[in-house]
Amino acid sequence: QKEVEQNSGPLSVPEGAIASLNCTYSDRVSQSFFWYRQYSGKSPELIMSIYSNGDKEDGRFTAQLNKASQYVSLLIRDSQPSDSATYLCAVEWGTGRRALTFGSGTRLQVQP
Amino acid sequence: DAGITQSPRYKITETGRQVTLMCHQTWSHSYMFWYRQDLGHGLRLIYYSAAADITDKGEVPDGYVVSRSKTENFPLTLESATRSQTSVYFCASSEGRGGLAQYFGPGTRLTVL
Numbered sequence: 579q580k581e582v583e584q585n586s587g588p589l590s591v592p593e594g595a596i597a598s599l600n601c602t603y604s605d606r607v608s609q610s611f612f613w614y615r616q617y618s619g620k621s622p623e624l625i626m627s628i629y630s631n632g633d634k635e636d637g638r639f640t641a642q643l644n645k646a647s648q649y650v651s652l653l654i655r656d657s658q659p660s661d662s663a664t665y666l667c668a669v670e671w672g673t674g675r676r677a678l679t680f681g682s683g684t685r686l687q688v689q690p
Numbered sequence: 691d692a693g694i695t696q697s698p699r700y701k702i703t704e705t706g707r708q709v710t711l712m713c714h715q716t717w718s719h720s721y722m723f724w725y726r727q728d729l730g731h732g733l734r735l736i737y738y739s740a741a742a743d744i745t746d747k748g749e750v751p752d753g754y755v756v757s758r759s760k761t762e763n764f765p766l767t768l769e770s771a772t773r774s775q776t777s778v779y780f781c782a783s784s785e786g787r788g789g790l791a792q793y794f795g796p797g798t799r800l801t802v803l
Contacts, residue, residue: 610790621780621794622733666733668792676721676740676790677748682732 581605582669584681592689597654599684601667604648610670611643612678613652617663625665626652657688693717696781696795704803709768711798713781721784722764723792724748724756726777733780739764771802 581604591597599613610629614622628634628641628650640653650669654661664683671677694715703709713722724736725748735748737756745756753775755767768775778799782792 612791621797624791624793627791670790671735676784677723677735677738678790678792679735679749680725680733682730 582667582679582681584665584667584684586682587685588687589684590687590689591657593657593659595657595688597657597661597686597688599652599654599665599667599686601650601652601669601681602648603650603667603669603679605669605671605679606648608670611641611650612668613639613641613650614666614668614680615663616666616683622666654686657686659688659690662686662688694781694783694793694795696779696798698798699796700799702801702803703771705772707771709771709800711766711768711779711781711800713764713766713795715762715764715781715783715795717783717785717793718761719783719785719793720761721792722758723782723784724754724764724766725780725782726750726775727780727797728777736766736779768800771800773802776800776802 583602613626616622626641628643634641638655642651664685666683667681668678671679697712723738725733739745739758780797781795784792
């Protein structure tokens with residue numbers, strides 16, 4: 579059973595704070611992990627990809643991966659009201675399929 | 691540069707009717723995907739395709755049919771629409787040899803009455 583779990587939120591943070599979004603997955607063989615942002619009524623937009631244990635930084639975003647704990651997270655520094663959206667965690671669905679399994683998403687609200 | 695487009699953007703139909711949702715991409719990506727998104731379920735994979743004439747089932751394929759005669763097009767057909775197929779449908783594509791990152795179309799909101 580492929581599962582990707584996220585807290586549905588909403589996660590509310592003040593403007594300028596760090597938002598921490600978490601995701602756990604059940605498939606131990608998964609090697610590729612992604613974070614998508616989805617604004618209300620819009621399609622998912624790729625923010626970050628991560629394939630190796632550790633941290634990967636891109637601007638205000640940092641993805642963290644711990645394969646032993648089957649845990650991936652997204653940190654958003656200096657959060658802005660425009661970051662308010664639903665963040666979807668996606669995990670490779672088995673190996674070789676080139677398909678993804680998505681979590682249900684965490685809704686982030688950044689308060690001005 | 692359109693990227694990936696879907697049509698129609700909105701569709702209302704009746705139970706039992708056949709409906710086809712269109713997806714077209716201009717990136718020459720090998721892989722294409724169809725998802726449905728429902729409250730409480732997130733994105734669920736319906737079908738995907740690795741190349742022209744190669745398709746495979748996802749998590750929720752029942753009631754849907756796909757074809758891929760050309761690399762750039764990946765239509766999704768509901769052969770006999772049911773109310774449970776009311777949803778937002780997203781098409782996505784990804785490179786074959788590159789990573790798994792997928793890029794999504796704008797979506798089609800389908801209502802089955």
